[in-house]
Amino acid sequence: MNIVWAAAGQYGIWPDFLAFCQNGEPDIYLNSIVGLVYRHYDSEMLMRYIREQLYKSLFAELFTELFWLGLENAAYEKEISCRPALKDLRYRHAKRFLAEDASVDISLQQLMLRQELAHTLKCNRCREILGDPAIILNPWDKRLYQALAFSGNMNTAELIAAMENIIRSFFRFHWHNKPREVIHFTSHAFLLNLLKKIWPFHQGHREEQIQQLTFIASAADKGNSLKTIFNRQDKIPTDKELSACYGRSLFSQDRLAEITRRYCQGIHRQVCLWFSAEKGAVRKENTAYFHQHHARFTTELHALTNRLQNALLLGRQAVQLPARNGRLTADRVWRGLILHDGRVFSAIEPTKREDISVMLLLDGSASRQGRQSIIASQAYLLTEALRQVGIPLSVVSFFSQDGCTVLKRLKAFQEKSAQGIFAYKTQGWNRDGLALRALPELWRDMYGQKLLFILTDADPSDERSIPAQGIALEKFYGGEPACKDTKEAVKELRQQGIQIMALINSVVATELVTKAAQHIYGEDYIILQSLSNMAQKVGDVLEQAIFYVHNQKM
Numbered sequence: 152m153n154i155v156w157a158a159a160g161q162y163g164i165w166p167d168f169l170a171f172c173q174n175g176e177p178d179i180y181l182n183s184i185v186g187l188v189y190r191h192y193d194s195e196m197l198m199r200y201i202r203e204q205l206y207k208s209l210f211a212e213l214f215t216e217l218f219w220l221g222l223e224n225a226a227y228e229k230e231i232s233c234r235p236a237l238k239d240l241r242y243r244h245a246k247r248f249l250a251e252d253a254s255v256d257i258s259l260q261q262l263m264l265r266q267e268l269a270h271t272l273k274c275n276r277c278r279e280i281l282g283d284p285a286i287i288l289n290p291w292d293k294r295l296y297q298a299l300a301f302s303g304n305m306n307t308a309e310l311i312a313a314m315e316n317i318i319r320s321f322f323r324f325h326w327h328n329k330p331r332e333v334i335h336f337t338s339h340a341f342l343l344n345l346l347k348k349i350w351p352f353h354q355g356h357r358e359e360q361i362q363q364l365t366f367i368a369s370a371a372d373k374g375n376s377l378k379t380i381f382n383r384q385d386k387i388p389t390d391k392e393l394s395a396c397y398g399r400s401l402f403s404q405d406r407l408a409e410i411t412r413r414y415c416q417g418i419h420r421q422v423c424l425w426f427s428a429e430k431g432a433v434r435k436e437n438t439a440y441f442h443q444h445h446a447r448f449t450t451e452l453h454a455l456t457n458r459l460q461n462a463l464l465l466g467r468q469a470v471q472l473p474a475r476n477g478r479l480t481a482d483r484v485w486r487g488l489i490l491h492d493g494r495v496f497s498a499i500e501p502t503k504r505e506d507i508s509v510m511l512l513l514d515g516s517a518s519r520q521g522r523q524s525i526i527a528s529q530a531y532l533l534t535e536a537l538r539q540v541g542i543p544l545s546v547v548s549f550f551s552q553d554g555c556t557v558l559k560r561l562k563a564f565q566e567k568s569a570q571g572i573f574a575y576k577t578q579g580w581n582r583d584g585l586a587l588r589a590l591p592e593l594w595r596d597m598y599g600q601k602l603l604f605i606l607t608d609a610d611p612s613d614e615r616s617i618p619a620q621g622i623a624l625e626k627f628y629g630g631e632p633a634c635k636d637t638k639e640a641v642k643e644l645r646q647q648g649i650q651i652m653a654l655i656n657s658v659v660a661t662e663l664v665t666k667a668a669q670h671i672y673g674e675d676y677i678i679l680q681s682l683s684n685m686a687q688k689v690g691d692v693l694e695q696a697i698f699y700v701h702n703q704k705m
Contacts, residue, residue: 197222210322550579588643603652611629
């Protein structure tokens with residue numbers, strides 16, 4: 152926000168757009184561009200155009216990204232004469248963007264969230280910034296790329312007019328030859344939702360099978376009959392396929408079928424569950440991050456362990472109970488003489504602390520890829536601290552892919568080593584409501600107080616939609632419907648006596664995730680972006696849990 156404010160020359164604005172690198176750091180150049188747009192143009196007019204025009208289009212995300220690509224060029228040309236440092240910032244941004252694009256093994260979820268056309272044009276913009284020629288083979292793409300070079304001499308109205316001209320010229324009611332066949336619709340929200348329901352936007356393939364995903368029908372799709380399109384159903388993988396992909400099931404076939412019947416109903420009736428203890432290989436990037444921040448880890452581990460040990464010692468203070476033998480208690484002698492009460496002695500009896508077990512649930516969806524190493528280190532830190540004070544902990548990651556929500560156990564309660572946590576890998580989507588409801592199946596053998604930490608970004612979403620009911624259309628599992636489902640799942644767990652605390656770790660600014668976190672978890676969440684302050688923030692929660700158990704016993 153400070154980057155935006157500095158470029159805009161004004162504080163107090165709350166932009167609709169913020170930019171982040173893949174590792175979660177704010178992108179200095181792109182956030183500066185956002186600020187410069189507020190400085191030089193009528194931001195209210197631009198944002199109203201985006202919200203009221205582009206957002207209502209079937210290709211809302213694509214058009215918004217293309218518009219910002221044009222705004223970037225215009226704002227840069229307008230500002231460069233008085234801010235020479237902008238050239239270097241732009242160069243560094245382009246270099247980093249291309250380097251990250253080449254180094255990351257793109258996942259299914261990222262491909263489906265990424266607009267491939269816009270991404271192609273961004274890559275070519277970055278190549279030109281670095282002095283290399285643009286590599287665009289498709290003539291249609293090349294003309295579009297040239298049209299998006301908005302001039303710094305344009306005013307706000309001219310920028311909007313240029314974008315409208317691009318939509319009319321390149322998208323609206325125009326069919327093009329292979330490899331891109333495009334049609335654009337602008338209509339009532341009901342019709343757009345209907346089109347999204349029946350249009351074959353993408354096919355459900357595994358990550359290694361993805362070559363290209365588009366939001367339009369391919370040439371092969373045109374051969375499908377209307378009956379095929381209207382009755383299209385996504386296939387749920389078989390147990391054999393799931394076992395080959397994610398490892399053997401923790402449960403027998405009968406038990407798994409019973410669990411599936413119990414939880415895969417209602418809005419989850421078209422998906423399935425899978426539980427596995429096969430962790431996979433340790434991820435090098437996770438261990439590299441851990442060793443890089445080993446000093447910080449050691450400091451936080453020592454502080455958190457000390458806090459937990461002190462809390463447990465207070466909870467285990469010996470209690471003096473009245474007894475008929477033991478140590479004579481002077482202030483009780485009168486009871487023997489006057490009341491003939493023989494319990495004038497004291498017996499020292501240590502309190503029996505009820506068991507506390509902790510479950511750490513890691514959101515393993517692909518949207519967490521930029522934070523994967525941080526999350527693994529945070530989980531390992533908490534696990535080590537609890538292990539040193541004797542509190543049992545299990546670590547489970549979850550993601551959803553191909554219509555199946557997978558819960559992968561990285562560390563069991565009885566397991567001493569926590570190295571399996573470094574096998575944590577991000578992939579697929581996250582159907583939080585289903586994963587939370589099914590979690591107690593991995594907690595059945597533990598007694599006493601149960602405390603659940605969930606490391607999440609408070610943004611549940613899944614490729615498998617919420618099934619239609621009656622004449623209503625199916626809904627995307629994301630946004631408000633997914634948050635509502637997750638909130639209900641949290642409520643159900645609390646009714647079972649499980650304490651829940653969300654550790655919010657997101658690439659999005661704190662202000663933007665707070666609303667979703669409050670909606671789902673109420674007051675039971677803390678912002679935890681790095682290893683720093685883990686001892687203080689997580690220690691407070693664990694201390695309260697320990698003292699709660701002690702007070703219940705007393």
